[in-house]
Amino acid sequence: MLLDKPQIVWENEDAEKFFTELSELFELNDRYEKIKHKTELLLDITEIFSSLTQSKRGAKLEWMVIILFLIDILLSVLEKLLF
Template identity: 70%
Template sequence: MVVDNRIKEMELSYDSIKVNSLKPYYMEIVATVLAKSVALKKIEVDIDNLLDEIENIIVYLDNGKLHLSDNHLAKMSAKVLRFKYNTISYIMLLDKPDIAWKLEDAEEFFLTLSDFYELKDRYEKIRHKTEVLLDITEVFTSLTHAKRGTKLEWMVILLFIIEIIMSILEKIF
């Protein structure tokens, strides 16, 4: 943060913030916005990694194969839910710092920095990606359950056939 009393309005760049005077709440708000931005970046990277993992599963599906255990599906769903939970609860992304509720200038400074680091836009992209990921894991779960259901139906049919054969053999012998 650079204080330069010759400038009239705040100047933002990716490596500095220039202001004409230093207000007591500036550092708190800068730290808050940067922390939220870094936390969002970690979530963005993790979501992209999960999307890559799911893409590999989709390739198997393209080949007509689906080998997902319930444990693997549960872990994927937990990761997606963790992203949603972290962005809303842990990061409290949409919350303003307390000082922004008390001082209009502090709120304006917070909103300016939030817009500069595109916090809301990035949050919306994460929210959309997590919804897509949840939809995909729901499809995987449905396919896995359908596959398991089909196996069980074939087992019942096989047991029924064995029972018929045993009944016939009993009557013959």
């Protein structure tokens, strides 16, 4: 919708020529494509960082579970040895 022509362009031929000239002068289509590409790239980067953060957090939780299992095993072995 950003590059859509305004309503006045459909009603007035001079306005359409003026809009087309300004669009070409300011290179609106090229700029829009570049901005679109950059925002898609930024979205990809944020998704990658998000997945890395989640995997890092998941790895920490897995290690915590492993450590808790080891502590549980050690406590049960010590309990059987002492009693």
